Amino acid sequence: MRASPSASSAERWANALAEWAIPPEILARAPASPWEFPPGILERRADRAATRRTPSDRVAAAALPAAGAVLDVGCGAGAASLPLAGRASLLAGVDVDTRALGEFRGRVEAAGVRAVTVEGRWPDVAGRVPQVDVAVCHHVAYNVPGLPAFARRLTEKARSRVVLELTLVHPRAHLNGLWLHFHGLARPDRPTADDAEAVLREAGLEVERQDWTPSEPSTWFETLEEAAGWTARALCLTGERLGELTRLIEPDLLRLDGMVAQAPRPRATIWWKGEAR
Template identity: 40%
Template sequence: MDAEELAARWRERLESWAIPPEILAAAPVDPWGYPVSRFTSRTDRALAEPDDGPTMTRVRQALPEGGTLLDVGSGPGASSLPLRERIGHLYAVDSSPEMLDELSARADKLGVRTTAIAGRWPDVAGEVPEVDVSVAAHVVYNVPDLAPFLFALDSRTRRRVVLELPHRHPMSWLAPLWQHFHGVDRPVRPVAEDCVALAAALGFAVRVEEREAPLERFSSLEELAASACHRICLDPARADEVARTAQEMGMWPMPRDRWVTIWWE
């Protein structure tokens, strides 16, 4: 398949993850929202315990001392601030001003010169100069129009583009609970290989590395149940029921995800 067809399939497959309207209308809270605290805790752990996995390694290898780094979908900076000793200037892009505030506060304490840009990539690509290295970690499953996203990253990057994503859609773990509580079958695609195929079809000399995720998804069954209620549009009061169901279905303890690093020069 050519790049146009692969891009269309990526979009169609992402769109198939839409929650049925009648279930979404009855949701107590936005099931797609994330608490900022989950991201800040991950960033603080990454700063305290630097990760030597393939994503950070490939960014570090290509980033010169005092170099410029672009972090797209930055959150509070888990994929960029751990490289504080090499960064001359960090350009952080995120659609959440609150996430950028958290990143900026940490960057100030670490002495990292930072420009924070609120908006979606590639809509705000024109506000970013050419950089040495760009990274986009755990972002692409939120990007329906993936080809322009990747092209914009490549056009702004002199040395290396690095992506990180789970092997499967990050909500895949909920499929048994969706079926149990709502009778809804969730999609299987897209997966990381679909992103790799599209990037290669666009002409990028992609390289791929995979590993077990360095972090557990949840620290307890109670945390899993609370997250599941949020994601599958159930009243939080049903958390104990969800916990029992997850345990009966063999969902606890959860195996770790597989994370995929994609990069090109």
């Protein structure tokens, strides 16, 4: 459903996300859920993130007192919060995915920091989560139709700052040409990070923002076959199209450190003041 021009930014955001729904007849033939992350991707991202500092990490660290507490919502394996482990005494992770939470806990404890994990959907589980100094939330916003309430609960949990990172365009937009090729289906190009910023401002948050392009990829594969398998899954393709798909994606993949990676995509760090007391 297209939002009317008079709709609020929040309504336009939710409507634009709804347009990303995959047609039921395609979904019914999909061999596996196209939206879930198979093991490996979020883990590699977290392991590499733990050794580097990005603009989001610096914005979060600047608001984190020594031995402070961090909340990571949609934590995956911990890419957003592990870079803060050296300064934190507690990292709390929230995720709907049990396996990801186990990966998060293992990495936080290996870094010598206390881990708290809460399984469930933010903001529904906010009542089970401790107050913290800094809340981080990376690459989750495009999953969240109810962004104002989601952001408000983050604001209520953080004493100092909330840091939200997202790609400038939808993280699956780079597959739009392949959707057209394999399914004859035009995919949406909204919402964007500009739309997210408008929703947050409309919700009364005084946000700051920095746009940047990572110096290294955030999606890594062991092999070309793994990259093709993941892309096939995201496109709801079955095995017989794998060869054709591999030929189409290979030219755009990078070969680095003995691995295969997707080229880094521009992103925004958006942050605002926490209100927990």
